[in-house]
Amino acid sequence: xxxxxxxxxxxxxxxxxxxxxxxxxxxxxxxxxxxxxxxxxxxxxxxxxxxxxxxxxxxxxxxxxxxxxxxxxxxxxxxxxxxxxxxxxxxxxxxxxxxxxxxxxxxxxxxxxxxxxxxxxxxxxxxxxxxxxxxxxxxxxxxxxxxxxxxxxxxxxxxxxxxxxxxxxxxxxxxxxxxxxxxxxxxxxxxxxxxxxxxxxxxxxxxxxxxxxxxxxxxxxxxx
Numbered sequence: 001x002x003x004x005x006x007x008x009x010x011x012x013x014x015x016x017x018x019x020x021x022x023x024x025x026x027x028x029x030x031x032x033x034x035x036x037x038x039x040x041x042x043x044x045x046x047x048x049x050x051x052x053x054x055x056x057x058x059x060x061x062x063x064x065x066x067x068x069x070x071x072x073x074x075x076x077x078x079x080x081x082x083x084x085x086x087x088x089x090x091x092x093x094x095x096x097x098x099x100x101x102x103x104x105x106x107x108x109x110x111x112x113x114x115x116x117x118x119x120x121x122x123x124x125x126x127x128x129x130x131x132x133x134x135x136x137x138x139x140x141x142x143x144x145x146x147x148x149x150x151x152x153x154x155x156x157x158x159x160x161x162x163x164x165x166x167x168x169x170x171x172x173x174x175x176x177x178x179x180x181x182x183x184x185x186x187x188x189x190x191x192x193x194x195x196x197x198x199x200x201x202x203x204x205x206x207x208x209x210x211x212x213x214x215x216x217x218x219x220x221x222x223x224x
Contacts, residue, residue, distance in 0.1 A: 019083035027074045034074075038067055041084075045091055048162045051150055052095045053102075062098060066091045081176055084167060089177045092159055099155050149199040157192040160185055 019040070025033035045066055049059035069090050079086070150158055156178065163169045163177060171182040171189075178185065 017079075017082050020079045023070075023074070023077055023079070023083050026071070027077045034071060037070075041087060044167070045087075047166065048088070048159070049091060049095055051147070051162055052155060052158055053098060054151075058098070062091070062094050065094055069094075082173065085169070085173050085176050088163060088167065088169075089179075092177050095159065096155060149196050152195050152199060153192050157188050157195070160188045161192050161196070164189055 019037070022033055022037050022040075026037060042063065045063040046056070046059050049062045050056055053059055053062065066087065070087065150161070153161065159178065160174055163174045164171075169177070171185045174180075174185045175182045180188075
């Protein structure tokens with residue numbers, strides 16, 4: 001692109017995307033702008049990274065690496081896409097590099113029991129406070145089932161699902177993040193959905209089955 005085209009694109013993105021405006025403030029060292037961006041994206045980043053690496057401490061460390069890279073790159077920032085697309089491109093690259101250095105199997109399985117309360121991510125369907133113990137247990141059970149189902153996906157499928165489901169990114173936006181074509185992203189998501197459907201369908205069928213009637217409502221035996 002020419003300098004004039006880049007300037008025009010920057011103005012368009014700044015007008016449409018408040019996070020681009022925030023990042024431009026960070027570029028210009030506006031006090032409080034970087035802290036506002038971290039506050040806005042911290043939980044979202046940790047939520048995605050937790051499902052990729054399977055460990056909350058590592059996910060938090062990676063999210064800090066993402067923010068550090070954003071801060072270091074602020075001077076040369078020129079928006080060419082939505083801010084979230086640029087941010088999650090950095091996150092995806094870091095997560096994939098991290099996964100490769102550890103090998104194919106994450107150190108902590110997403111479906112395994114957490115080591116402590118910090119193993120529960122603060123975002124994306126992981127349980128929070130509930131008014132009753134039974135509701136809390138229900139959310140914990142569902143969260144573990146979903147995490148276990150995600151574990152069957154490879155890192156690329158997992159990232160595509162998380163960006164599509166939780167960040168509500170389009171195929172084109174995910175393609176930018178993952179450096180793939182929109183058609184390749186569509187294929188990734190189709191395969192991932194098939195895998196997840198097979199894993200979750202038995203649970204969903206069980207969940208949908210009506211409960212057995214209480215003992216008092218069952219027919220009494222003849223002569224009883």
